[in-house]
Amino acid sequence: MEIASAVVGKLLEYTVTPMGLQFDYRIFYESNVNKLKEKHRELGTKRESLRHVVNEARRNGEEILPDVVEWLQRVDELAGLADKFSQEDSRANVGCSCMSFINLWSRHQLSRRAKEMAEQVVKLKEEGKFDRVSYRQPLQWAATSSTSFYLRGEAFVSRVITLNGIIDALADITINMVGIYGLGGVGKTTLAKEVAKKAQGENLYDMVVMVEIKQNPNYRTIQREIAEMVGEESEVIRASRLCQRLKQEKKLLVILDDIWKGLDLRKIGIPLPDECKGCKILLTSRSEEVLCNEMNCKKNFNVGVLSEEEAWDLFKEKAELHDDSDSDLHTIASQVTKSCGGLPIAIVTIARALRSKNHFEWRDTLRHLQNPTLTHDTGATEVLHSSLKLSYDHLESKEMKLVFLLIAMLADNAHTDVLHNHCVGLGIFQGIYTIEGARDRLLTLIQKLKASCLLLQDTTFGDGFQMHDVVRAVALSIAYNEQNSFVVSNDKIYEWPDLRNCKFICLHYCDIKELPPKFSCPSLEALLLSCKETTMRIPEQFFEEMPSLRVMNLTGFDLSSLPATIILLTNLTTLCLDGCVLGDTAMIGELKNLKVLSLVESTIQQLPQELGQLTELQLLNLRGCINLEVIPENVISRLKKLEVLYLDDSFVEWQEGGLNSKTGNARVEELKHLTNLSTLYMHIPDASILPKNLSLDKLERYKLLAGDDWDWSSKYEASKTLKLKLNSSVHSEYGLKRLLERVEVLYLNELPGIKDVVYELNKRGFPYLKSLWIQNNAQIECIINSTHVAHACDAFPKLETLILANMMHLQKLCRGRLTMKSFGELRVIKVESCHQMRSLFSISLVRYFSQLEKIKISMLGFKIYITVILERNQPPSDGGYKRH
Template identity: 45%
Template sequence: MELAVEFVTAFSSVLVDHSVASVGRQIGYLLKYKTNIEDLKNQLQKLKDERDKVQHWVDDATRRGEEIEAVVQRWLDNVDKNIEEGEKVIRKAEERAQKEWFRRSLRSRYRVGRRAAKETETIVKLNVESSFERVSYRPLPQGIGITSVKGYEDFNSRKHTLNGVIEALKDPNIGMVGIYGMGGIGKTTLAKEVASKVKQEGEFPVLVFVEVSQEQDIKKIQGEIADKLGLEFREETLSGRADRLCDRLKKEKRILIILDNLWEKLDLEKVGIPFGEAHKECKILVTSRDQNVLSREMETQKNFPVGILPEKEAWELFKKMASSTVENPDLQVTATEVAKECAGLPLAIVTVAKALKNKSSSEWKNALLDLRRPSSRNFTGIQAVIYSTIELSYNNLETEELKATFLLCGIIGNTIIMDLLKYGIGLGVFQETKTMEETRDRVNSLLCNLEASCLLVDRSTNDQFAIHDVVRDVALSIASRDKHVLTIKNSVGPREWPYADSTGILLLHSDIRELPEEMEYPKLKFICIWNPSLELPENFLNRMRELRVLDFTEMRIPSLPSSICLLANLRSLCLYSCVLQEITIIGELTKLEILSFVDCDVEQLPKELGQLTRLQLLDLSDCPKIKVIPRGVISSLCRLEELYLGNSFKLWENEDLRNQTSNASLAELRCLPNLTALDIHIPNIQIMLNDLFSERLTKYRIFMGDEWDWHGKYETERTLKLKHGTSFLLEDGMYKLLEKTEDLYLDELKGEPSILWKLDREGLPQLKHLHVHNSPDIRYIINTMDDPWISSKAFPILASLFLQNMINLEKICHGKFPVGSFSKLRIIKVGSCGRLESLFSFSLFKDLVELQEIEVTDCEKMLGIVAEERLVAVVDNEARSNVELCQLHSLTLKNLSSFISFCHMDSPSTSWSTMSNSMPLLDEK
């Protein structure tokens, strides 16, 4: 009877609240409530699977440095909310189903069925919306910065030219402008300053700077422009890439492309640069030593010469570079004469002044005599002056080691320091060092000396060096004259090659069609060949018994010639971007110290490689096709100090496998007691071994977990990336690695809510960059509430902090933090941290004096950047009345629905008035 009354009551409610047409559906909520709950469970699981799939795409895109589409991020946020809501409906339904009263309450069953059906409709809709064409996009690179170019001197004589170039670029009737002048006059610097000025003025939102150089490489030029535009090529042919690039450039409303250092005509159409009527909003600035290249070949519409400096400006620059040395009365007359000999050429002035800085009077007088002597090469006029000034600096280098390093830099050109290391070790240039680490430090010290002498350009990165093309010409000239290094550029037949006294052969991008079958070079120390069209004759190396360095780049080598076995003194073998097949014979080169296969197409290393027991460096970087390294090969290389397997072999096998055909195991690394540098990827963390990494490691990139992207620039020497799991991180061996790590990536970690702090009890004292993504278990970055023994600083030198998709992160710092924590922080970026209400407490934030950039996006509960500690009494209002953020120049706030103010505090007494003078980015949405 009670059940009947309940049914009548519930049914009456349906009739009252709804039209007759919907009564059937409403009754369905009552009768099919169990089915509705099951449907909700099924659709919820489908949504979770879709969410995980999209999240994986998002994570991959984030690691590649791409921006996530707003619609995708909103979908993920909605999914998380609805999953939480759907689970709540299911949980309540299951809890009520256990109650006796629920079985008798038709009204309650109706409500449960209706709630489940409505939630199912929402979830089905979200499932349908998950079909995204793409989840991310590549942000446009910033290109040349808006600050003034480093090293630019604001000479009065150059202002007219600078302003003239800018006005010409603004002229709607001019599409291509040229700057010309002799080598070392300052064309490149002026062009970069033009770019800086027009960007400050907002004239060209997009700037692209490309150095063309003497050996034009169309594919490289296309790649550099594409990188600046965030464009990825799928096409293999030059014409296909040109079409894609042209289409992309036409989409830019205002763009300036700077083509620096043209020696001959560059076919813009072949590159893919639209010009003239094809795209009037694309302006081109070209620099060259030859006015004819500009006006006749490139058909520039307006050209500007860059001449030598007037005597007064030249003397001012000379004094600035030579410092107080020239103020000495005994030197003033000589110094003035030396400055005049530099003939107003900025490169010569800077080079000579720095070379003679703090030198004695006799050295200045001797330098003046050297500058006045005619050049020993076939140069005339001011060109002879340039070369003699640079050679003067070379002659003034203090040691033969420094001179040899300079010549080596000239021979191999602008490249990575690793190549300089490989060549120098092979040639025995660095004789006072015993280990690779000592040699690396020595090389860096030598490069600093050469930069200080202005014989090298100041480095923009730690792993590369750069040399001005004029300086390189001098270096090659000296190497040719004094060291008998043969540089072959033109097309010559095999019988026309000069023989006998040459100590080195440099053959780069030449027109040579074939190599001599056999050559007589008894004194040859090194040979470098970079030519994809050449093949190696079988007897090519027969009579080169003194060869110490052999470098083949971009060559197809089906098998190494048998004559390579005769190279008993070979120390360094570098094979770059080569197609390799049969390389077993390498095992015969038992004196090898350096072996490099960078970017080679090779699938298997021979077991004979294990015979190279003197090997100190093995570089297999960017060889993703390598599937086999025979077991025992790595462990046999007992003297190995540096092993590079980045973006390469990763099929490590379990050490328990004893099959003779099995692959290398991680345990072999334990057999390398001298290992100090290591790049390695370990996809399967289940085979990780305790104490695997030696305490001697000082330089490493160690990636653990399935997928990691190796591309991109690495600003530090010690990078650790970890995905999944945390248990093995707490082993003593990993503690030792973590405390040295400078760049740490943590993704999808599982474990304790404050595991980051527990990783290292010393507060990760050397960590500079921290990235934490997709780790739902983590509630705090630092938690001192549960660790009362903590006394040291946390992250004392951390410069950047990136937190992404940390859905349960409540606070960055929980509890009282150690004084000095985060004191060097410059950048913090936080995204999709749904429970985070603020970034910092006031007591921590007021000490972040170096903070430069803050970015917070998609944090729905974020109230403010800074929060006052509610339980701490304000004892010194005067000291707290003004917080200076002098370094802060970028603040980005997006999709913060609960945001109240920058500083969310109980007391309004604090002022935030002192930021940097300009705030270019304040994006609040």
């Protein structure tokens, strides 16, 4: 029975059990395979949708995220396995009717694989949920055709130097923010792109991003552009998230191009320099003021215009001129290039526009560039005009715009004093009623125009300025359109245009045979006429129809007899008759609203008594009137509002007290009545007539010469200058002692009773003095003697030049103690004919002369030149200097 049971069991195992398994596997097999097919179909749909997104991103130049690329590869691999499975499934179904054991086993294996593969498909589908599939690759900065020339080889050395300077500044660990500024169209953006290219090409930074800011920055737009560059989701980016993203970069350069005003970096999402040491920021702007004051850039680079050689090379390349080109065309092209003034945007734009054009088109463009007030415009100059006009439109105030246009209209006469006179006359500065206040405001605006790169610094003297020729051309075009100006310089006027609507007429040294009998200009506010020869006369009725005239500037005219109609100019506030032939000027006294009267270098011999009627006069300029011998007594004292009086190289016939009835001339004492006087330039040859109680302590600017032997040879000396040759001790001259406290340039000739310059003349040590010249003194033994004082003062802390001549008893420079600030800026010492001097200063004083560069000693016919080098050593154990 047990054997029979075992046999029956085995039989059931090989017959009934396979039949059951076959039934079960058939049911589960179809379910698993169908599920696999369904999930695989869903995955395929998702794959195709994702591929469309990926292809679109690639067409947009974006890089696909590695996770997305890997997922698509895995999907493709799984699809291959699924196709193979389908083939095996078909073969298994072919033998399905025979119900063989092998067939059942195969179906079992396929069923299990189908189930596993379905699970893989589900898992892979879940992993395919991506927030984004691509990112914008950081820009690979490449120079354009123009910029590659711009920096190629030796062509543009000036730009290469600036480029290297910027790279060095960015590499400086102490500098986190660098600025580039310059005139519109000078190439700031181009240079910034070259910095980006160099920084990325030499692996100076892991990432470089550059965004154009423009006039009215949109913080969200800036965020989006930066975010896209660094791979953030631009649609939902926030400043904090962007900031965190940027902080992840160890070395990051952010370039913000074309900034017009200060930006809140935090609001954008750019980390501040102290928050992220690896982040460097490069800014470009037309305004140095924005970079310095609003963005606090630690170092700024000015991008100037090109040199003539650089400009010519660039123009030839863009205009496709060759050495074998037409010589006449070369001549015109050279003139066109010079008219572009080295401004790259002008050179490139005009050169391209004239490429392959006819000679007459070249000549027409040149004529337009040289005469910008022509009413027509050309395509060649349109881009240039719009670029610079944008800078003009962005000026912060109406008064700054008008000052800018005035500078252009004044042309070569646009120096500070002349410009100031016109601004006062036109009433440009609202709310400012003093000459000194107007001057301060004007200098402030000039500085702002320099910072905006619309003016250039004139290196001749401190507050000087220049205007680029191309900028002037655009400014004159604006003045023509906006201010109804008529401006002509050094040209022939064949016929007079209709001037009825003109507000400004400026004719500079034009070829004019004669003026019309009168100008019918009811709207005219400023009239500037200058002649090459002093033979041109003004017609008698010339001023009949100029009721609105406020400023009149006539230069080089024969006005020996003033036109009677001048008294009709009742609104005139500024009258300049510089360089004119003048006779009887009594009619000027009828112009009761005059605030400024300038007769510089005119032939006037006597001021009229009627001048005292100008009770509103604030500025009287008689500079260079070498023929002026008479200023009637009490004329000056009646000018109660006078603030500025220039008499340099002019009137010197001052009356002594009330004794000299022969001349009836002005007395120095009359200055006491000018309580508003802030500027005084004058020469009093006889110092003995100086009033003992003359108070000049309100003077802000002064050049006073007292005593003979002085001249006005140096025009550009400091605005606080004294040249004194006194017959008595300066102790008694209270007014002069107050001026000595603030003087910047001081000449002392003789000085009876003075043995110690510092402690007898100014116990504060002359804190502002920059240049000192002492000569012809027989009593001074040393310049500073502190042996008799308890506390030494800071003597000459700003002095740069010291000249000692013919000091018969001078023995040495100093006696006693000095403070460490004494002589701290001294660079040059000159000693001549001081025969009692045995030593200039002791070796122990060397440490005080930290800036000394040169000593010149001339005695007994011998001259010795000594170049001094003082090297500061650390630590300063013995004063910190080594002498060579």
